[in-house]
Amino acid sequence: MAARSRDPEELLGQARGGDRAALARLLSMVERGGDDARTISRLVYALGGTAYTVGLTGAPGAGKSTLTSALIGHLRGMQQEVAVLAIDPTSPFSGGAILGDRVRMQDHALDAGVFIRSMATRGHLGGLSLATPEAIRLLDAVGRQTVLVETVGVGQVEVEIAGKADTTVVVVNPGWGDSVQANKAGLMEIADVFVINKADRKGVEETRRDLDLMLDLSDLSELGDWRPPIIATVAAENKGVDELWDAVTRHRAHIEGNGFLAKRRDSRLRDELRHIVARRLEIKAREICTGDRWDQLAHEVLDRSTDPWTAADEMLKGVGA
Amino acid sequence: MAARSRDPEELLGQARGGDRAALARLLSMVERGGDDARTISRLVYALGGTAYTVGLTGAPGAGKSTLTSALIGHLRGMQQEVAVLAIDPTSPFSGGAILGDRVRMQDHALDAGVFIRSMATRGHLGGLSLATPEAIRLLDAVGRQTVLVETVGVGQVEVEIAGKADTTVVVVNPGWGDSVQANKAGLMEIADVFVINKADRKGVEETRRDLDLMLDLSDLSELGDWRPPIIATVAAENKGVDELWDAVTRHRAHIEGNGFLAKRRDSRLRDELRHIVARRLEIKAREICTGDRWDQLAHEVLDRSTDPWTAADEMLKGVGA
Numbered sequence: 001m002a003a004r005s006r007d008p009e010e011l012l013g014q015a016r017g018g019d020r021a022a023l024a025r026l027l028s029m030v031e032r033g034g035d036d037a038r039t040i041s042r043l044v045y046a047l048g049g050t051a052y053t054v055g056l057t058g059a060p061g062a063g064k065s066t067l068t069s070a071l072i073g074h075l076r077g078m079q080q081e082v083a084v085l086a087i088d089p090t091s092p093f094s095g096g097a098i099l100g101d102r103v104r105m106q107d108h109a110l111d112a113g114v115f116i117r118s119m120a121t122r123g124h125l126g127g128l129s130l131a132t133p134e135a136i137r138l139l140d141a142v143g144r145q146t147v148l149v150e151t152v153g154v155g156q157v158e159v160e161i162a163g164k165a166d167t168t169v170v171v172v173n174p175g176w177g178d179s180v181q182a183n184k185a186g187l188m189e190i191a192d193v194f195v196i197n198k199a200d201r202k203g204v205e206e207t208r209r210d211l212d213l214m215l216d217l218s219d220l221s222e223l224g225d226w227r228p229p230i231i232a233t234v235a236a237e238n239k240g241v242d243e244l245w246d247a248v249t250r251h252r253a254h255i256e257g258n259g260f261l262a263k264r265r266d267s268r269l270r271d272e273l274r275h276i277v278a279r280r281l282e283i284k285a286r287e288i289c290t291g292d293r294w295d296q297l298a299h300e301v302l303d304r305s306t307d308p309w310t311a312a313d314e315m316l317k318g319v320g321a
Numbered sequence: 322m323a324a325r326s327r328d329p330e331e332l333l334g335q336a337r338g339g340d341r342a343a344l345a346r347l348l349s350m351v352e353r354g355g356d357d358a359r360t361i362s363r364l365v366y367a368l369g370g371t372a373y374t375v376g377l378t379g380a381p382g383a384g385k386s387t388l389t390s391a392l393i394g395h396l397r398g399m400q401q402e403v404a405v406l407a408i409d410p411t412s413p414f415s416g417g418a419i420l421g422d423r424v425r426m427q428d429h430a431l432d433a434g435v436f437i438r439s440m441a442t443r444g445h446l447g448g449l450s451l452a453t454p455e456a457i458r459l460l461d462a463v464g465r466q467t468v469l470v471e472t473v474g475v476g477q478v479e480v481e482i483a484g485k486a487d488t489t490v491v492v493v494n495p496g497w498g499d500s501v502q503a504n505k506a507g508l509m510e511i512a513d514v515f516v517i518n519k520a521d522r523k524g525v526e527e528t529r530r531d532l533d534l535m536l537d538l539s540d541l542s543e544l545g546d547w548r549p550p551i552i553a554t555v556a557a558e559n560k561g562v563d564e565l566w567d568a569v570t571r572h573r574a575h576i577e578g579n580g581f582l583a584k585r586r587d588s589r590l591r592d593e594l595r596h597i598v599a600r601r602l603e604i605k606a607r608e609i610c611t612g613d614r615w616d617q618l619a620h621e622v623l624d625r626s627t628d629p630w631t632a633a634d635e636m637l638k639g640v641g642a
Contacts, residue, residue, distance in 0.1 A: 038630050045628035269629065270619050274610045276633040281602045289595045298591050307366035308590065309359050312597040 008039045015142045020115065023142055027117055030134045041134050049140035051083075054248055055165030056150045057158055057187070062171045063197040067235040067244075068150050072108050074241050075146055083115040083144035085135055089128050089157040115144065130279070132161050133272055154187060163190030164268050166261060167251045169244070171195045172211075174203030188214055191228050193247045199232035199240065208232075224260025226251060288315050329360045336463045341436065344463055348438055351455045362455050370461035372404075375569055376486030377471045378479055378508070383492045384518040388556040388565075389471050393429050395562050396467055404436040404465035406456055410449050410478040436465065451600070453482050454593055475508060484511030485589050487582060488572045490565070492516045493532075495524030509535055512549050514568045520553035520561065529553075545581030547572060609636050 005011055014022035029036040056064050075082045108114040139147050149165050151158035162168055170191035196207050211230050220227055229247045233240030255261040297314055300306040326332055335343035350357040377385050396403045429435040460468050470486055472479035483489055491512035517528050529551050541548055550568045554561030576582040618635055621627040
């Protein structure tokens with residue numbers, strides 16, 4: 001099989017030709033980090049990209065996977081090539097591991113127009129916050145028009161990752177207040193569209209009023225002067241999914257029209273760049289404060305033949321800091 | 322007045338000759354950070370030191386200032402030159418500002434053998450965690466045999482600072498559980514001596530049992546195989562203060578005898594050195610991600626003429642990272 005290659009450039013050619021095994025291998029390389037990941041990053045970045053990313057986040061049990069699966073069905077009905085990244089910062093597993101649980105997503109497992117992938121914490125420098133945009137650019141480069149980024153919970157990393165999509169969908173349930181109290185403010189900040197899923201349960205109107213009240217108090221200029229619509233869905237019965245995609249499409253048109261999408265992507269890339277620089281220096285600091293040279297300088301400080309600042313200068317000499 | 326000089330070396334000479342205004346000026350320089358602070362650090366470090374540091378920490382209202390004042394009285398009775406650093410990470414004020422409240426400490430304000438100083442967050446690189454050891458070395462260099470380091474609360478920075486003393490005293494009150502629940506574990510880790518202050522209130526024996534139980538579960542090797550004694554005091558009436566100082570003295574003899582003091586000071590200096598290196602790199606990262614060069618590279622990434630990793634490489638080139 002051609003996909004047995006370990007050369008990123010060769011694998012990328014195969015993946016762009018539709019080879020899913022090659023794509024899977026490339027994603028594993030991205031996740032692991034290191035030289036291969038950087039080679040892929042460079043190759044992929046030069047290819048540019050047109051994919052639109054939609055983030056989905058919400059408390060565990062809110063029905064995000066079911067909703068994602070319903071959205072896949074909707075997009076496939078429009079002949080779009082879809083990719084899903086399921087991000088789980090708490091899991092040591094990745095690849096196919098989590099998907100065993102995602103029975104509904106398995107509906108699409110044999111559809112060549114759908115590519116589903118779980119990502120968890122591996123060795124990637126900077127963890128999932130840095131690996132996710134790399135993975136998205138790779139999926140973009142192999143021709144996926146829409147990339148759905150689903151995160152498992154509402155922790156800081158998950159909200160950060162979902163919030164960096166072009167359009168972010170926050171999924172709540174009737175009576176959501178209790179389950180996401182911890183990060184309500186974080187969710188309000190990133191939501192472009194609200195979904196009240198499991199809307200066949202009672203409490204939908206109260207939840208809608210809650211959200212509306214919070215939106216009234218929000219600074220919408222942070223969202224590109226867009227007021228997030230609130231869509232009621234019953235994902236398990238495919239109800240409200242058209243309306244949800246319609247809201248995502250309207251949001252896209254709005255931020256493309258007023259230049260906010262370009263601004264958002266610009267600031268996202270600058271953040272990523274800053275993040276890479278900070279991580280590289282962090283690794284450098286760890287390297288510096290170890291080994292024979294460090295031991296020697298620490299001893300000189302301890303016996304007072306030098307002082308801590310001079311020793312730090314000495315250690316940082318090769319680093320220009 | 323001679324103390325009007327701004328030359329650190331001249332000021333240090335004056336301070337070592339007993340000039341309190343010169344010492345106060347040097348401490349302000351240390352607090353502010355920058356070149357003067359580093360000059361002082363180098364001068365002072367070379368002088369070595371013999372001072373013993375005692376940290377006092379505990380929840381606000383536990384009576385730390387009253388206890389500190391009582392300890393000053395005790396030490397002055399032994400003809401010791403004492404210095405007190407009152408550390409308040411939450412206050413923008415320093416110097417004499419806080420001391421207005423510390424009525425009891427004012428008892429010692431006219432005693433030339435006592436030097437009391439508040440330190441708060443100013444511009445010092447690394448904040449109070451880095452400024453405090455510098456200030457201690459300065460007080461040491463001007464001949465203070467004992468430096469009491471009092472922190473206002475039980476926040477992370479405060480516990481970290483107090484925990485880096487040679488002997489750390491944790492002050493609690495009867496029924497302490499409720500007030501310090503948040504950082505009980507942190508306090509248990511750093512306590513060499515426990516004080517139950519306001520021991521004229523009820524609940525002293527329950528608190529003692531609580532502490533004993535927690536000590537039974539602790540790994541005392543982390544404290545140099547020392548089991549922290551539990552001393553009951555009523556600082557406002559000067560009760561138990563002799564016993565407290567006796568416990569501090571026994572702790573000092575114990576860790577001097579088994580080599581743990583040297584080990585503790587060694588690890589403290591290594592931490593400080595690591596901290597300085599990390600802070601310097603942090604500043605470097607902030608410098609790198611700003612200015613024309615940064616803007617230019619960010620633009621190249623945005624228009625895809627380069628990728629984020631290559632841009633980061635480019636930016637880090639001068640830094641060898």
